[in-house]
Amino acid sequence: MTANGAAVSGGTLVLGGARSGKSRFAEKLALKSGLNRLYVATSPIIDEEMRDRVALHKAQRGDHWRTVEEEFDLVGVLTCEANAETVVLIDCLTLWLNNLVYRKKNVAEETAALCHALMHLKGPCVLVSNETGMGIVPENKLARSFRDDQGRLNQDIAAVCRQVVFIAAGLPLLMKPNQQPDITL
Template sequence: MSVTLVLGGARSGKSALAERLTRASGPAPVYLATAQAWDDEMRARIEQHRADRAGQGWHTVESPLAMPAALAAVPETAPVLVDCLTLWLTNLLLGEADIESATRALLAALDRAGDTVLVANETGLGIVPDNALARRFRDSAGRLNQQIAARADHVVFVAAGLPLVLKGAPAL
């Protein structure tokens, strides 16, 4: 079917749009969550997201590191939302994983019959970070977003809740 990348800044509305696109793709959508609870505030955010999805028909799979394998294990025709690539990348960086290999695995897992919607933060619009880890993260996120965008059928940038289609024309 199709691959859609939804990009935007923090609190831009990208996840809400991605959820709508995924639910419109068919019944029994899968929510592939990548967040890890590194502290109490993040644990509370994750719990709130779980509560927000409760009763909405989502099947949630939490996979902060092995996300490509989790995506490949989803039933072939099920619509999938991956939220988010940026948190997944953070987990890989902090775990000192091979990002290039993980990216190749993700790109291979996108070859599936069902629609796949991926969410990512656009981190390249701000200032140059003042430390090496932050610069490595920003650069890795930019490369990951470019590779996914090249593979995607649709790419949408969201700012202030407003979608701007960059590639293709998903049913917004």
């Protein structure tokens, strides 16, 4: 149980900025498990540049991964695929959120459903997400709203995961569980 009483699962949330090394870290973590590996790709292929990126990522992962492309139904994938013999890597929650916003889905409901699924996993799961709130405040309403949604999504997922790791410059910082002292004034 967390300090606020929420149950934690075996999930691991890996956060970081663009090109921070978060996906590479998450893949290495999954490899270290020794389990079968399932890569859940949330990115829609919208143009040739994205198609090339996806092909490069698949080639870099190699043949030891099974890939499922799913832009929306992460709960369905976890329900069907998570088990004690398989580690599921979801890359990434930021693109999943983008897909939800673009299709005008209810982000709060989808996030709650994903958190519920993570709390009842039958196997390990690693989730990759961008930390978008550490830069300049975006100049337009849509971008500010997305940044806010991303921050709430990350907080909700972090609350139900057993581990949270922040990546900067390829270096991991364990955020949860932590051994920080209780800070008071």
